[in-house]
Amino acid sequence: MLLEVKNLHAQVAEEDKEILKGIDLTVNPGEVHAIMGPNGSGKSTFANVLAGREDYEVTEGQITFDGEDLLEMEPEDRARAGLFLAFQYPVEIPGVSNKLFLFTAVNAVREARGLPPLAMDEFEALAAEKMKMLKMRPDMLERSVNVGFSGGEKKRNDMFQMAMLEPKLAVMDETDSGLDIDALKVVADGVNRLRDGQRSFIVVTHYQRLLDYIKPDYVHVLYNGRIVKSGGFELAQELEEKGYDDIIRQFSE
């Protein structure tokens, strides 16, 4: 078992409104889980709580990640322990090159794993290999992080970071439906290339489209802060046909 979420409750920090109302989820190594649900169900909150964003406050429940108490860890320590959050909208960092950013990140993660730091030339060789795999232009490494990147390029850059950091669990926050089909393919392609039977994924999405490319092992429907239904890939197809209306009717309070 890689991740175990038990009775997770969370709210927006310093507001009294509960968003997650008792989530239970277990992810084993190598599994791909999709979390779907209508808008406002708490999908994005769940992804961000896993990564440790401080805008949210966990009020109840436990999360164990690779044997450790995840909720006790700072966001950077979670990343170093092998948890990766793919951002819905990757942030622009003017003035900091992709190379410096990722070089620092890779070595921070390696240090936490007890590995010696990569020298710059070793890093560059590894980066060149991964960029080739992801069909990225080599000059992307020299540019400021995500600055002036198209939506698809930003996604590709996030997948590149994931490939370089080699996480144990990648949480893909693809809540928004605004992504074009190319960007979705980039994400799906990134996930599929990194699926190796050991690495696990949680893919958060609103639409089935992304899942057509990824084909998750499990699908969970999040509604009103709880997982109300779980199943295999067929559940995603069912939702695509029927929409969320049934679920809303069945579980609304």
Add this chain to the structure above:
Amino acid sequence: MAETQYQEIDTLLQKNSFYKEGFYTQTVVDKLEKGINEDVIRAISAKKNEPEWMLQWRLQAYHHWLTMKEPHWAKAEYAPLDYQDYSYYAAPQCASCATDHDATEDEDALIDPEVAKAFEALGVPLDDDAEIAVDAIFDSVSIKTTQREKLKELGIIFCSFSEAVQEYPDLVRKYLGTVVPYHDNFFAALNAAVASDGTFVYVPPGVRCPVDISTYFRINEAKTGQFERTLLIADKGSYVSYIEGCSAPIRDTYQLHAAVVEVIVHEDAEVKYSTVQNWYPGDEDCEGGILNFVTKRGLCEGRNSKLSWTQAETGSAITWKYPSCILKGDNSIGEFYSVALTNRRQQADTGTKMIHIGKNTRSTIISKGLSAGKSDNTYRGLVKIMPSAEGARNYTQCDSMLIGDKCGAHTFPYIEVENPTATVEHEATTSRIGEDQLFYFKARGIDEEDAISMMVNGFCKEVFKELPLEFAQEAEELLKISLEGSVG
């Protein structure tokens, strides 16, 4: 929520109570009583054994100063200063006797060992074999000028201002006050009246100075004003790179630093003037910090002359400083590269003036203002194209970065164009280091301190690449310390 959003950044910044240059050196001091009057000025002049013309110049400046009002137009608040509450001359005694002594070979023996220790602790090399030639100024006097003999062989004069008055009176008289006249402004007048010491550099025609020349200013005594006067002359076709560094002990009352720098650049000559300013900024509320009220100006006198100012300003409670270029010679070039960081309650009002007089004169202004804590950071700049400046060009880029949400950034660009063939461009941006960016770094395993440091250095790199290499590193370190307080 708005109030707590940046709490973490604020907490991080508050760790910055660490100013490693804040030690005090115990020495026997020859110090004038507090206060300013004609007798004090005569006493300063007498201590320096100055010729009559120098005394007269001081007195003229003093009388003019009395008619002037302390300026308060800058975007910085401070209570009017009590000029009678400062001492206008302080010297470690061993060093002060050195000024009566003209033998240079046994100068070392005359440096107070405590003073030598202080400079060692500050990392200022006082030996003649260092990569850099240094004029070390401690309170009101220059205690040592290194490599002067080596430079002399090339015809380069590098000595303290006081010595130049004695040894090269003709050069000093010819240039002193020609770029910054004694009546220029309130603090320049005060400086001319009570000028303590400073550096004098003259590079003869066609000589390229082989080492960086530098001055390190150290304020040590409490309630002592420092009023150094620096005069730098690059004769035809010469080149020199000059650097200044500054620091002061931790005090609980404001200390006044009102310096004047004059640079004269002749035909085909080039001067690169770099400053890494790390004056004590004061306590959490900036009480006791340095008031840095400085007039720096250069005259590009000859054709094809070039003057480049680069500054990294991280210290001082208040900075009031506008290194300027008067581009008189045709085709002359003026440059201003600046990083100004303010934290806590520091206030900086800094920028430049580019006065285009000659034909095809060009100027570039790159200003990077970083505001953190509860500070205010202001860029104030003037680009003036005179009617004679056919084909003049200016490019100005003014970027502000806010760290947290309690600080301010302000930009006041003044542009006056009196020649229709001139081209003036101005670009300005404001950005903020926000929680989203910090979280992005953290989500990739990079901690907050490294994240801020990377973003700040990225923001400043256009300016840092203009600094001599080791000073660029020092400036980066300073920013890191000023922002994080965790580097030991």
